[in-house]
Amino acid sequence: MDANRVCAKMIEIGQESVFEAMYLRFYSPLCLFASKYVLDDGDAEDLVGSVFTKLWKDKAPFENFDHLRNFLYRSTYNACLNHLRRSQRNLLLKKRFAEDLSEVGEDYWSGVIRAELITKIFEAIDQLPQHYAQVLRLAFAEELKNEEIADRLDLSIQTVKNYKSRGLEIIRKRISPMAFLLLITMMS
Structure with missing residues (x-):
């Protein structure tokens, strides 16, 4: 079994040290990524935290490290999208996100x-x-x-x-x- 698969398997079974390593590796880049969509850094950090909570609770099976990384970025993106849908207080933010959605492939x-x-x-x-x-x-x-x-x-x-x-x-x-x-x- 290659190292990527072992890493993914250890997350699946709840290996705390591997989860912590993934958290340390991806937390900052994911916050930076999320802050592109939600302009408040605190909201971005909360959303990324919820993605890691979901990862820990669900212990979803991952085939390899790339699958895990893609899951984290896609989950963060979806969490941002859901956050913005719930947040009706800022029309400018909604307009900006709508424009981003039209170019989601490239911008993502x-x-x-x-x-x-x-x-x-x-x-x-x-x-x-x-x-x-x-x-x-x-x-x-x-x-x-x-x-x-x-x-x-x-x-x-x-x-x-x-x-x-x-x-x-x-x-x-x-x-x-x-x-x-x-x-x-x-x-x-």
Whole structure:
């Protein structure tokens, strides 16, 4: 039995450590994915939490890891759809979601890919030396300019530029070209 099937089988029988690993692996990307549809981060987190609760309670059989991943993304998408249907208080939100539904195939998968790429980027940043990682987190996650980073970390602007450049060079070697392009685009 291959590793993917073993992992899926362990979730099916209720193996807590495997469930926890799946939770840690997918929680953040799923929240990012859900926040595309429900604009409130708290609602997105609640919906993703309910998806994991359903996974734990139902212990549905999965043929492999990809089946499990697809289940999590599709369940999150469906939970978002159900949430928006129940929420009649914001017509703008309903209109936006209706537009997204018309392009669901393309937008759904681009959202999945974007969430996965962002997760890979943050994993790569976390593996950098601390001073590079700190500068890149501020530039990427908080969208601070070099001057703001320099002020916050009590560094010269040139040092911030050097750390950013060296950190990006290391990351470029570790992640896919598509993920690196996304990182550069988001930092611009």
